[in-house]
Amino acid sequence: MIHLWQDNWHPLGVLYERFGSRVIYDAHSRLDSRLDSVLSNGIWCWKPARSEELVDIQSRLPEVQLGYVDKPIWTVARKGSYVSADTWDFLRDKKCEVDWWHVVWFPFAIPKHAFIMWLAVQNRLSTGDRLLAWGFQGDAQCVFCRNGVETRDHIFFMCSFSARIWKNCMQRCNDLAPSLDWQRVLNDDCRTWKKKTMAGVLCRLVLSSVVYNIWKARNAIKYQNAPKSEEQILKQIFWEVRSRISGREKFKKNRENVKFCHLWNVDVSILV
Numbered sequence: 650m651i652h653l654w655q656d657n658w659h660p661l662g663v664l665y666e667r668f669g670s671r672v673i674y675d676a677h678s679r680l681d682s683r684l685d686s687v688l689s690n691g692i693w694c695w696k697p698a699r700s701e702e703l704v705d706i707q708s709r710l711p712e713v714q715l716g717y718v719d720k721p722i723w724t725v726a727r728k729g730s731y732v733s734a735d736t737w738d739f740l741r742d743k744k745c746e747v748d749w750w751h752v753v754w755f756p757f758a759i760p761k762h763a764f765i766m767w768l769a770v771q772n773r774l775s776t777g778d779r780l781l782a783w784g785f786q787g788d789a790q791c792v793f794c795r796n797g798v799e800t801r802d803h804i805f806f807m808c809s810f811s812a813r814i815w816k817n818c819m820q821r822c823n824d825l826a827p828s829l830d831w832q833r834v835l836n837d838d839c840r841t842w843k844k845k846t847m848a849g850v851l852c853r854l855v856l857s858s859v860v861y862n863i864w865k866a867r868n869a870i871k872y873q874n875a876p877k878s879e880e881q882i883l884k885q886i887f888w889e890v891r892s893r894i895s896g897r898e899k900f901k902k903n904r905e906n907v908k909f910c911h912l913w914n915v916d917v918s919i920l921v
């Protein structure tokens with residue numbers, strides 16, 4: 650539906666923006682009135698103009714093409730119908746694109762992993778150092794190795810416990826000596842994982858699954874006194890990555906991808 654005073658249908662533009670509220674009163678109308686309130690069977694039926702502004706408005710009416718069906722138009726969307734992406738684009742506060750987004754949000758990403766990764770990338774997880782900064786008085790040591798204050802960069806992956814898990818998983822991605830430096834992983838390594846190749850998808854899946862499961866294991870120790878073994882965490886990561894990589898998009902059949910299938914115990918039928 651088109652609004653008489655608030656939509657852009659008249660040659661003079663949005664009438665409320667141009668003339669203000671006084672003209673609405675003069676026209677015996679309301680701010681939320683629809684265009685069809687001054688139409689009857691396709692013919693204009695305005696009340697007699699009693700102000701110069703109304704004369705202006707009514708004198709330009711012949712320029713308006715009638716005959717179209719009065720239908721709702723979602724003006725923020727390019728095609729005029731509701732599209733959530735266009736609406737979000739209109740409402741959101743636009744900032745510069747970050748170069749790490751493809752590591753967090755990608756078609757294979759597991760949503761709960763992506764959320765924790767998103768927090769980790771921005772150093773927003775409630776790690777020991779951040780808890781101390783907030784005035785927390787308790788133990789801020791790393792729960793895995795008890796060797797230093799728990800920071801984001803320590804648990805991902807300077808910590809000896811998480812480093813073993815990270816290395817083990819990355820070896821299955823053909824990286825026998827992965828970096829243990831978070832910034833380096835994010836800035837350098839992730840750039841090579843942008844591609845939609847099986848290696849690129851695997852590395853991104855592994856990173857977010859390792860981050861998620863290490864953080865989950867850390868919380869289980871800290872808040873439930875329920876430690877998990879390295880093998881249990883690895884088993885969970887392997888299961889998650891294998892499940893995600895199987896039965897989704899097909900990957901190119903080449904020697905490298907066949908090797909990945911063997912390393913992750915995935916059926917080679919996903920290769921074409």
Ligand SMILES: [Zn+2]
Pocket residue numbers: 791792793794795796803804807808809810
């Ligand atoms: Zn540690």
